[in-house]
Amino acid sequence: MCHTAVSARSIPGQGVRVSALRVWAPSVSRIRVRADGQDADLQAADDGWWTGPDLAPGTDYGFLLDDDETVIPDPASRRQPEGVHGPSRMYDQDAYDWRDAEWVGRDLTAAVVYELHIGTFTPGATFDAAIERLEHLARLGVTHVEVLPINAVNGIWNWGYDGVGWYAVHEPLGGPDGFKRFVDAAHGHGLAVVLDVVYNHLGPSGNYLPKFGPYLKPGRNTWGDLVNVEEPAVRRFIVDNALMWLRDFHLDALRLDAVHALQDSSPIHILAQLSGEVDDLAAELGRPLTLIAESDLNDPIMITPREQGGRGIAAQWDDDVHHALHSLLSGETQGYYCDFGSLPVLEKVFTRAFLHDGTYSTFRGHDHGAPVDRDTVRGWQFVVCLQNHDQVGNRAVGDRLPEIASPGRVRIGAVLLLTSPFTPMLWMGEEWAASTRWPFFTSHPEPELARLTGEGRVAEFAGHGWDVSQMIDPQDPAAYREAVLDWAEVDGDDHAAVLDLYRSLIRLRADEADLRDGDLRAVSLDYDEDAQWLVVHRGAFRVAVNLAATEQAVPVAAKQLVLATGPARPEADHVVLGPETAAVLRT
Incomplete structure (x- = not known):
């Protein structure tokens, strides 16, 4: 070990x-x-x-x-x-007095995930402060809470992806016992806990591993030197870390950051080794343990069983669904959104998971991805979203979807997301259309590192085509303060209405098996690109959407209006929808 x-x-x-x-x-x-x-x-x-x-x-x-x-x-x-x-x-893992003996765990098959960052989820910025808001999440109806990385990082506040102490919990958040209290309390509310872990690189300050041995190898990925995953001891270092979180901290799942940056030529890929040992631990503990991969490869090898040559991961993030929804709702088609934004694109990702599944990616300049076998893969194996920490925080000013799309389209997005065949994930505050931005922020104590970080982000955002003149310096404490959720907004009329919509949609998804059915072969879309309407067929339900700025009739035969985000009037063979309105109907 x-x-x-x-x-x-x-x-x-x-x-x-x-x-x-x-x-x-x-x-x-x-x-x-x-x-x-x-x-x-x-x-x-x-x-x-x-x-x-x-x-x-x-x-x-x-x-x-x-x-x-x-x-x-x-x-x-x-x-x-x-x-x-x-x-x-020295820390005694067995000293904490757990209270979750009745917890049997939850898998992803009927999940709604809620992603949050402990340091900005509440003004208190600790695990104990976050515990006070778990009742809100339970009432919202989500099933899994995904926590951004919490391992030890230099400075006070950070996204968490600069971690260097992989086995330690960042002390300003509350240390290891604080995290255990959070997991314990979440289980008490019926919430599973997912932890975001980073094994593809180490942060720029406090990484002492190279002094001990070849933990790193020649070459670099986007974020730094490559981790030497071909070395057996380093593989053990990673796998044991994952097992520690699941066993000693009672976690239910791990989200594996950017696994495409793990360069491994070993006969057994480290992800296959990891998934095998996690499955063994799940059998030992008698509760489901889940791995979720963030991968830019658009390759179902991640979720292909090990015995079929795959990695054996339970699920993976699917950015193509986000891009299709974001571009459709916001109108943005720059940078990596350039192939997205149309209704035919939405139809493809809703029925085949990936837009680029061996097709040409304009942004990348080459063919990308591989097709999904819809006979064996299920929609719940793809985690999708309207917003997440990357898609908000990696914008020049950290602006959320409500700042760049109309209120009607924001509500349409919620309906499409939460009636999709995939595992939906919400970004903290999304459920009430939070107005707070979430810009990139750091607190590097080293002045030179702070300067390089700010300059690097300016260059990156300028290359994406954004106006960087309004960008806040990541090292400015105001960048961090701006990112903290304003919970006073929840009771405001407009925000409360959005929250009610999200609660209703999540409850409807939980109650109706057709709306969480992950059989991609059973999903179909009708649409008119010129008129800007679409209908998603979901078993006995039809999700009708009018994206236009004027009222129009959408052809759909449905008997009962279940939910609508605006004016909706079902007729015999169509439904009349108000401007930028979505409706869920039962046939």
């Missing part, structure tokens, strides 16, 4: 649990541990491993490599109370 506390035991007669040190460091010839003001040598074992003395929970410690007197943290530290450059602290 790669993590430091390979075993925990109690000292007879004392009741004190201690953990033995173990670390993989093939690049050094000597390792000492400094704890309680004393240094002790670790002993070399096989294949670059070192073992050391027992340490009690609460002990602060660090490593000294070779003859360097600089104390550095443990690569697999469970706590970094003084930040990523400070000493590690």
Whole structure:
């Protein structure tokens, strides 16, 4: 096992649990541990491993490599109370008193996911503050809460993707016990918890792994040096981390960040190894454990079973559905939206998951993706959204959909998303059309890194065609403050009406199997591109949409109006819809 506390035991007669040190460091010839003001040598074992003395929970410690007197943290530290450059602290995973013994878990087959960032979900910016809003999520009707990365990162506030302490929980959020309280409370509300984990790169500050051994390899991806996933010990480091979150923190699922950036030529891909070991743990624990991949490859190999040569991941994000909906609703067709925005595109993604499934991608300049086998793949295996942290935060000013699309079209988007054959995901605040922006923000303590971060984002956004003159510096504390949700908005008339719509749609989806049916072969669309109307066929239901700015009759035979976002009048063979109105009808 790669993590430091390979075993925990109690000292007879004392009741004190201690953990033995173990670390993989093939690049050094000597390792000492400094704890309680004393240094002790670790002993070399096989294949670059070192073992050391027992340490009690609460002990602060660090490593000294070779003859360097600089104390550095443990690569697999469970706590970094003084930040990523400070000493590690021994943590007893078994000390927390869990209250979720009755929790049996939830899979994705009938899920509605809610994505949030702990640091901006509430003004309190901690797990305990977020617990106070779990009742809101339970009443909303979502089933899974997806938390952006929480591992140790330099600075105070950050999106989480600059993490370097993969095994530690960021202390300003509440540390490991705070996260356990959050998971425990979520389960008490009937909510499963998904954690976003990042294994494709490490952050720019506090990454000490290269001092210990070849955790990285030559080459770079979008975010930094490549992780050396072909090395068995590094693979173990990653897999054990995933198992830790699921086992010790009682998580229900992990969302794997940008798996296309994991370059692995091994006979068994690391994702296949990971999914196999997660399945084994699920069988051991007796509850479902789910992996969700974020992949830019548009390749169903991610969700293809391992025995068929796939990665065995349960589900994957599907950006093509987001792009189709976003472009249709907002009218934006620049950058990577350039192939999207039409009703034929929406028809393809709603029936075949990907627009680019071996077809030419104008933005990429080459053929992209592979087709989905609709006989074996189900819609719930694709997580889709109108907004998420990337699609909002990676805009120049972090503006949300309600700022760039009309209120009518925002409501249309909610209806299409929550009656789709996929697993819908909401971005925090979306359910009440939050007006707060969510720009990119950092709090790097190093001035040079702060400067480079800001310059890099300006160049990236300018290349996308956005006006960067209004962009806020990521290091400006105002960027962070602007991102915090304003919960006072929820009770405002316009916001409350949107919230009521989302609650009604989620309840309808839960009540009606046809509206969560993931058989893509059973989905069809009628539409008129010139008139700007469409009808989605969902079993006994028809989702009729008028995107035009004037009232019009949409041809659909339906007996009962179930829900509408504006004026709607069913007739014998059509429904009259007001401007920018969607309606759900039963045949």
